[in-house]
Amino acid sequence: MQKTTRKMRKPVPVRELTKADIEKGQFSGNLKQDCDALRAVLSASADLKERTIKMSDGAPCAVLYFANLTNLALISESIIEPLQRHGGAQGILHIAEQVVHVPEYKAEGDIYQVACALSAGTVAVLLAGEAEALLLPLLELEQRPIERAIQEDILIGPHESFSESLGKNLAILRRRVGSPDLKIKQLMVGRRSRTTVAIIYLAEVAQPILVAEMEKRIQRIDIDFTYGINYLTDFLDDEPHSVFPTLRSTEIPVRVVAALMEGRIAVMAEGDGSALIAPTFAPEFLQASEDYFDRPLSATFFRFIRMVGLMISVFLPGTWLALVSFHHGILPTPLFNSIQSGREGVPLPTVVEIFVLILAFDLIVEASTRMPTRIGQALGIVGGIILGQAAVQAGLVSPALVIIAALTGLAIFTQPSITFISVLRLLKYPVLIAGSLLGIYGVVWALIFMLITVTAIRSFGYPYMFPVAPFNLEGELDIFIGVPKLWHAKRQKFLSPQNERRLDYE
Template sequence: MRRERKKRAIVKPRPVGEIQKPPTDGEISGHFERDMQALQELLANSTDLRTSIIRTQDGKRVALFFYAGLVNQQILNHNVIAPIQTHKAPLTVEDLLERIIKAPNGGPESSLESLGTSLAKGAVVILFEGLDQALTVTMPQFFDRGIERSQSEDVLIGPHQSFSEDLNKNLALVRRYLKSPRLKIKNMEIGRISKTELAIVYIEGIAQEKLVREVEERLNRIDIDFIIGASYISEFLEDQPLSIMPQLKLTERPDRLIAALCEGRVAIMAGGDPTCLIVPFFMPEAMQAAEDYYEKPLIATFLRWLRLFSAALSVFLPGTWITLVSFHHGIIPPTLFTSIVAGREDVPFPTIIEAFLLLIAFDIVIEASTRLPSAVGQAIGIVGAIILGQSAVQASLISPTMTIVVALAGLAVYTLPSPSSVSAIRVLKYLVLAISSVLGLFGTVWALIFITINAASMRSFGYPVLFPVAPLNVRGWMDIFLKLPNTWLPQRPHFLAAENERRLNQGVTPYPGKGEPRDA
């Protein structure tokens, strides 16, 4: 036991991200035993590593290395092991690749470090006796959920598909919607250890080249040991990562991604994450839901205004209520004020404390119901809303009017379809409440100006996030604050697709032109 401890103590811990140097000069030497030993030492201490040695017809040894779970073993047996075992002629790399091994992705490799990386990505490394190159062939087997409904952006009308964690499947989904050779996908790899696959997706001729270049450059600058998906890298891409306001659009719906690409935006997708990033992001777009484009234009416009009103209500209602009740109650009609005062008669806390306590309680309930399994979460929501609220009012801990104000402000934010905007608003309402409780209406307006300055200072990949409000662009309003019929929106956003603006041919209308018969 003592000796074992001593032995452990002298093993120097390996720095994160650094691969242990093999005993050879780092290359496949052609000496089978030595290369085997080098590879085994490189991959030591991994119980999921599988090694098997087979022989060809002429007795040459062939070693196969792969990680269990990453390789489809049935295909390996059928397409690799069996052909090698039945082959008679002396082997060459070309023969193996072109005639013997039946795998689409394969290639010779002589660096031990590259072999290690390929193995980690799900390849099979094949070492041949007498050859100074090893082969890597890919026959991956990933466990992935199917195409499911989006949890965070579900709709009643329109497609229900959402992305999954498999990047290739997601890219195929995009290609199924956009059957154009102008759809370009640039692959990258980020993460020294995780080697996460990333894809930059855009439409050539619509997306501005400088935007694509900027995305590439920002991604290339990321030098980190591991990333988990696209949403993880958003803070590396944002101009102001400390800001609570979103600067990138996140979606897991293919239809939203396609619409963004057709407007001239660029998407970043990553393996292991169903969420993809869309740049640039304009804050007023947080009011747009995928459903708007499957609804009647006037109904969609109404819904957008409802969301805008709800967002404003959520941020400013608690603060304004405190302001009115505590500072400017002269404005409230006497009958209303009397009933508010009567409701607060037995409440022991000042209004501000009451509001803070209730808001925090509400957010706790929301957070708990999000984390809990859906069935329990619903139950918690009901318990929180009905039992906690009613009991608190009956116990005179809070007033009924404050319950209504906080519940309304808390629920209103969930009309927004953008989860990142929802989170920002949930935090902002506390800021407004805090300042309003000190400075009354002055504080409420102060907070509004402060938030506006912050939003106005922000850029998303060089574009001001308040566009089309500031800088003002009335044409941009037509698909933000209004939802005009598509026949009235013949152009793409000017800001994004300056070189290829027209999306609808001139004269395309649902009704017949002059002189054409109107009857069926």
């Protein structure tokens, strides 16, 4: 049972609830007035229940709770029945420590804070003559069980994902880390929602300045309501207006644990099954969780495939358009003749043709994403095949461009991060526009502009393109090559971890 160093005090005299009390939001000690004040703050909600009890010495007390948020059986067994068997003359703290059977409690004299606690599934006990309420957390909600990750499916390794319960998610992380160094700081965000946000880190590894910076950014957030941790990204991000994410969102506990072991920090919120990892570097979006459970050679091959997919998804349409429209002399003559013969009878210019095809593919992807799983899969496959074949047979597009659009769409989904996939789906359009205006020079200028942009971005003060810029050989090997586990004996020095060594092997 949680203890307090606070000394037991005598009950305050009963007095009338004054206007100053209402403005300050303080309890008066008058049981009826205090209950009425709570009901007024909570707008007399229909699901707010009040149970008035006569204690063994005749002293009245009131138990308030929301019926849909709390465990009614526990309220009866752990609060109401013990209160009926004992007296309340010794005060609210005596009741908390000696009477009720609830492991945690808090005494609160602010009416609004008690109302917020009630809305979060806490039971409030008011005692006549006491200017404080006793808060006893007994939240009970039907919660989604631990399931397989949906957005980040893992082929090799643990398949569990986070749920919408912050307590359950923190328990998963504590069980997986298994170290007393795991520290959790909890803050409240939202003037109305009062959402619990947790900062998670390893005390002997993470830099205190990094933890302090995250805490400062969270404390600066001043909004009415938050829908989850991803809703707060704009407030925590170094570059909220950039298309490139500087915080990585993940629903996989093992990825969060790996980040904590490197000296990074994670942020989670109640009601959201995702975690944000900071700092995050752009090359890491090419890494999948199963890379560290697979053989090094296999991991290297799949990372190479993802890098090729990245280049194809962003630059293939623009490069193809530039070569066909401006620099067709570079193409082999048989290939160019084949392309031209396929365009015979096509009424649309090449630039319009490729824009229409890529946009149509994105429409199919978006539609299949919003549909139920089985229907969405069928819609994506059948829709793509039928639409492409019908467009070619009708003479609206050339067969070569259908292949280019399909290859671009497939290459995008080689990336393991759903956030990075969204970025790539956007980036191909500026490159395509640059290629249509300036040819291959436009594509090159688009590439240079992207490199300058991502190199200038920082994630919590760290260069976003690390370990590419600034160059770090050890980091380069881990990003682009699946190195053996024995090569990971030390943590990345770039993050300045307090404890650099994580493996001792002779």
